[in-house]
Amino acid sequence: MTDELRTPAIEALEAAGIPFTVMRTEIARSAEESAAFQGIPVGSLLRSILVRRAQDDFLFVLVPGGRRFNWPKLRQLLGTNRLTLPTEEEAKAETGYVRGAITPFGARRPWPVIADASIEALDLVAIGGGARGVNVHLAPADLIRATDAQVVDITVPDALPPVLVDAPALRSCLANLIANAIKYGGTNRWVGVTASTAPGRKGPEVRIAVTDKGLGISSADLPHIFEPFYRGAEALSRQIQGNGLGLSIVKGIVDAHGGSVTAHSAQGEGSTFVLHLPAHQGDPSPVAQGTRHPSPQHS
Numbered sequence: 001m002t003d004e005l006r007t008p009a010i011e012a013l014e015a016a017g018i019p020f021t022v023m024r025t026e027i028a029r030s031a032e033e034s035a036a037f038q039g040i041p042v043g044s045l046l047r048s049i050l051v052r053r054a055q056d057d058f059l060f061v062l063v064p065g066g067r068r069f070n071w072p073k074l075r076q077l078l079g080t081n082r083l084t085l086p087t088e089e090e091a092k093a094e095t096g097y098v099r100g101a102i103t104p105f106g107a108r109r110p111w112p113v114i115a116d117a118s119i120e121a122l123d124l125v126a127i128g129g130g131a132r133g134v135n136v137h138l139a140p141a142d143l144i145r146a147t148d149a150q151v152v153d154i155t156v157p158d159a160l161p162p163v164l165v166d167a168p169a170l171r172s173c174l175a176n177l178i179a180n181a182i183k184y185g186g187t188n189r190w191v192g193v194t195a196s197t198a199p200g201r202k203g204p205e206v207r208i209a210v211t212d213k214g215l216g217i218s219s220a221d222l223p224h225i226f227e228p229f230y231r232g233a234e235a236l237s238r239q240i241q242g243n244g245l246g247l248s249i250v251k252g253i254v255d256a257h258g259g260s261v262t263a264h265s266a267q268g269e270g271s272t273f274v275l276h277l278p279a280h281q282g283d284p285s286p287v288a289q290g291t292r293h294p295s296p297q298h299s
Contacts, residue, residue: 008106
């Protein structure tokens with residue numbers, strides 16, 4: 001499905017004869033935001049990183065969101081002691097794509113592809129579609145086959161900074177969001193939970209995202225879902241039990257921690273709720289790790 005959008009990446013995918021879906025969204029400011037716009041976990045979002053191993057010798061490394069590739073592992077795999085990243089101008093010259101839109105599909109030169117082994121466990125992956133704000137969803141097996149990718153364990157999880165939280169309160173927030181994802185998740189009851197770090201408005205923050213592939217929320221209901229006792233039309237029409245307080249409680253707890261909660265959804269396409277918690281930048285003591293902290297609701 002291309003919706004008349006034409007890029008070299010989409011043309012290459014069509015020529016390969018594999019199933020794929022094009023997702024056009026706003027240009028995201030972070031991987032977490034891009035994943036939310038697309039209604040997928042951040043771990044399903046692949047970064048296509050162009051790496052130089054010698055003069056006029058490059059390769060693509062495909063890294064899922066929430067992970068970073070391990071330079072020692074990659075150097076050992078390639079049998080070299082020196083790997084570098086090209087400049088933005090060099091990357092565009094080699095691929096034909098600007099940064100943020102780089103993909104091995106339809107690249108100017110068909111460099112080898114290495115995909116992290118973790119993608120094989122995913123239902124689908126999203127990879128750049130050759131333009132900013134354009135991604136392509138496809139099965140990992142199809143991506144590996146179409147790019148003739150070498151699949152290797154070459155990443156490690158991103159380290160998360162500590163956050164200063166009331167741990168029981170945060171657990172109740174997550175329990176509420178996960179219960180909602182199951183309740184409104186449709187027939188497959190698929191739920192994804194990811195944690196990542198990203199720049200926030202007031203500094204670094206930890207983002208915890210809960211995603212489902214269920215009923216979704218209409219554009220009319222979305223602005224009101226954090227209001228006390230509010231229940232969307234879909235929940236009422238389907239007689240789904242609830243009192244409309246859960247999300248307002250989640251918002252109250254996260255607000256008390258100096259954070260925020262956001263929601264991205266489209267009716268029939270699932271929902272993603274993201275907790276934005278300010279990262280603690282002081283001494284990473286057990287309190288800073290969130291093991292004990294007085295509840296802001298009782299102060």
